[in-house]
Amino acid sequence: MMRTTTACPDSSTGIRSRGPLAVVLLRGYRGRMTPPHASGGAHPREAEALFPGPLGDVYSVFRTAVLALGDDIDEQFTKTQVAYRLSRQFAWLSPVSGRRALITVDLWEERESPMLTNVIRFRDDKVTHQIEVRTADEVKMFLELRWFPEAVSWGRKTRKS
Secondary structure, three states, rough: OEEEOOOOOOOOOOEOOOHHHHEEEEEOOOOOOHHHHHOOOOHHHHHHOOOOOOHHHHHHHHHHHOOOOOOEEEEOOOOEEEEEEEOOOOEEEEEEOOEEEEEEEEEEOOOOOOOOEEOOOOOOOOOEEEEEEOOHHHHHHHHHOOOOHHHHHHHHHOOOO
């Protein structure tokens, strides 16, 4: 089931919006997902349709970084995004328009960054962070935050103390 929620800064839902996005795609999928892709090789053809033009470079940098975190990471495409999972999904890349994409990662704790678009606290041990990007360089700036190790830990359900 696809769940959507309206981002509003003073809502009791735990959503804090820092950007112009009116609708935030959260978790949950209905319908057919493509089979997981191996961590190596060429980009799947689904990527070309989902991330055309300059978003192709955004996808490429994001994909390379995520799949470098482990051989057991699955890449799954839906009609609206690509998701990465271990025991559970931990990272997503969604095209917002022909020039913008939304990076979404689940972490154990809330993190701060001027890059953040939205922070959504679902429960005590799950905080979703969203960052809007336009270029591969902005994805690289996101990677410098070094949030992926914690996201992978969340995906594996192995919290480090």
